[in-house]
Amino acid sequence: MIENKRAGFEELEHTADLEIQVWGEDLDSLFRQSAAGMIQLSGVEGLVEGISSVQQNISLEAMDYEGLLILFLEELLYRLTEDYMVYEIQELSVSSEYTLKARLTGAQIKSYQRDIKAVTYHNLNIRTTADGYEVNIVFDI
Amino acid sequence: MVSINELKRINSYEWEIPQSYRADMQVPVRIFASEELLKGVTRDKSLEQAVNACSLPGLVGSVMVMPDMHQGYGFPIGGVAATIYPQGVISPGGIGYDINCGVRLLGSRLSYQEIKPYLDELATALNQFCPSGVGKSGHFRLSTREVEDVCRDGSRWAKKKGYASDQDLRRTEEGGRIQGADPHYLSPRALKRGTNQVGSLGAGNHFIEIDLVAEIYDHQAAQVMGLREGDLALQIHCGSRGLGHQVCSDYVKSLQGAVHRYGIELPDRALVCAPLESPEGEAYLSAMGCAANYAFANRQVLSHYAREAFESVLAGKVSDWHLFQVYDVAHNIGKIETHQIGGKSTQVCVHRKGATRAFGPGADDLPSEYKKIGQPVLVPGSMGTSSWVLRGTEEAMERSLGSCCHGAGRVMSRTQAKKSIRGEDLRKQLNNDGIYIRAGSMAGLAEEAPAAYKDVDLVVDTVIGAGIAAKVARLKPLVVIKG
Numbered sequence: 306m307i308e309n310k311r312a313g314f315e316e317l318e319h320t321a322d323l324e325i326q327v328w329g330e331d332l333d334s335l336f337r338q339s340a341a342g343m344i345q346l347s348g349v350e351g352l353v354e355g356i357s358s359v360q361q362n363i364s365l366e367a368m369d370y371e372g373l374l375i376l377f378l379e380e381l382l383y384r385l386t387e388d389y390m391v392y393e394i395q396e397l398s399v400s401s402e403y404t405l406k407a408r409l410t411g412a413q414i415k416s417y418q419r420d421i422k423a424v425t426y427h428n429l430n431i432r433t434t435a436d437g438y439e440v441n442i443v444f445d446i
Numbered sequence: 447m448v449s450i451n452e453l454k455r456i457n458s459y460e461w462e463i464p465q466s467y468r469a470d471m472q473v474p475v476r477i478f479a480s481e482e483l484l485k486g487v488t489r490d491k492s493l494e495q496a497v498n499a500c501s502l503p504g505l506v507g508s509v510m511v512m513p514d515m516h517q518g519y520g521f522p523i524g525g526v527a528a529t530i531y532p533q534g535v536i537s538p539g540g541i542g543y544d545i546n547c548g549v550r551l552l553g554s555r556l557s558y559q560e561i562k563p564y565l566d567e568l569a570t571a572l573n574q575f576c577p578s579g580v581g582k583s584g585h586f587r588l589s590t591r592e593v594e595d596v597c598r599d600g601s602r603w604a605k606k607k608g609y610a611s612d613q614d615l616r617r618t619e620e621g622g623r624i625q626g627a628d629p630h631y632l633s634p635r636a637l638k639r640g641t642n643q644v645g646s647l648g649a650g651n652h653f654i655e656i657d658l659v660a661e662i663y664d665h666q667a668a669q670v671m672g673l674r675e676g677d678l679a680l681q682i683h684c685g686s687r688g689l690g691h692q693v694c695s696d697y698v699k700s701l702q703g704a705v706h707r708y709g710i711e712l713p714d715r716a717l718v719c720a721p722l723e724s725p726e727g728e729a730y731l732s733a734m735g736c737a738a739n740y741a742f743a744n745r746q747v748l749s750h751y752a753r754e755a756f757e758s759v760l761a762g763k764v765s766d767w768h769l770f771q772v773y774d775v776a777h778n779i780g781k782i783e784t785h786q787i788g789g790k791s792t793q794v795c796v797h798r799k800g801a802t803r804a805f806g807p808g809a810d811d812l813p814s815e816y817k818k819i820g821q822p823v824l825v826p827g828s829m830g831t832s833s834w835v836l837r838g839t840e841e842a843m844e845r846s847l848g849s850c851c852h853g854a855g856r857v858m859s860r861t862q863a864k865k866s867i868r869g870e871d872l873r874k875q876l877n878n879d880g881i882y883i884r885a886g887s888m889a890g891l892a893e894e895a896p897a898a899y900k901d902v903d904l905v906v907d908t909v910i911g912a913g914i915a916a917k918v919a920r921l922k923p924l925v926v927i928k929g
Binding site for chain 1: 519523539580581638648650856859860889890
């Protein structure tokens, strides 16, 4: 799915696992798009009605941007698979000290279609482009 | 991309990428493949990933890839790499996220002719008794302390709870329990994810299958394993579920720092590793053992449910519906083993990622009956195609560190499979072939279509040709349960 020219994601061919290419005008947008790409791959279905949305703040710290991206996606993946929660990202900021702060609103889902086992480090490399940033992420399924 | 003309041909089934191919290679790559399979392999990045794996410190011999190889992340799937113990490294990515994903084969005295009318009912019962599907839990919830017991004791825990027999344990790799597994090395998240998944199949390529023992190639070995032509058998393919995935994720992350501390340079961060004798390496080895034990217990509990399913359908109709253990073997694991390397008995850590242990006759860790014939090697085919029961050989001990292929191996991406094959059409086609299917999702079924995989018969012919396994029996699927 291509959201727009400056920010979005697209699924690529991979023999056994899943790979997405993600791009964004800045790191914040790259992280948001990566999360959206992963949630789409997991095939989330239907919100549970009558469950009010939950506010959640997360704060993460890593040694580099790639490590931070993995931490962020793993956090969302854990909440999806363990708690059946998906989140809308209200605010998100990535700092040059490799920290991430985000304010999320979560809602419970009925099910998801695909077990993503993990977000891998395989050739994970956040690149700068003429329009911002780009990264390829491989998920083990 | 590595091309075929850069490979050195050793014989019809073996090829080499010499160490001189790239400056950071510590050892060469040894490829087990026929020329035909090799052509398919060079289309993806498997060989490039095998070359990357050759950069790990402390490797011995060569990095080997089996004929069912395909592109993975970090290591290729189908890869075998041994590092010297304890100076070499251990790499979680060389084992995989689904730690101790493996296969169990149960045999029976049920003849196909006798059971044919009940197959549809058996499919339904298996599907009901054995929880499967995306995010599905097992039948019970454990406390964190009980999860720790499972991680420490593996199949022995299952036996204590009444889910296993002595024979089940004897005929499981490592007796279903890896020693030195200390749950203290697991994160709270890993333990939490383990609370509700013991005895659950999961999704993806995991399955339970009722098979017909269609053909016997080695009568003596088949007799020792209890397999008779015309009888039914049951395969279970699954692993350590969320607990195992979490262990691998946790340690791939924490080892990112370790590689800097130990001054290890790698071409891909998915290969992160730590020296086996370092605190980080020891911690991962122990945590991996926990996840491996969880997987042994998981397959054991699923076997118990499968036995209950058979009983529920067949009690009163036939006299003996028991499913007895043939063998249970891991294909994503790291093991400390002793091998003859360069004529010397050497302790190594063998990483098998999408590769099955295939110990030859006389090897330690085999029950007495299998010491005579070699270890049963279980090679499931893709859905709807044959599976193979092989046995390990002396040559495997000499040439592949007692390792062999683990399945058919993918050739087509999941997106491509879904574009070209409709799940519903596939189900109809399999039904027409007389195979009963129970699947959690039609899209998931399409992703696992036989056309997305290599021909398992060609894969098996290659390992036989190379001498690293011998044929015992071919199994034909009758009922397939998929998550």
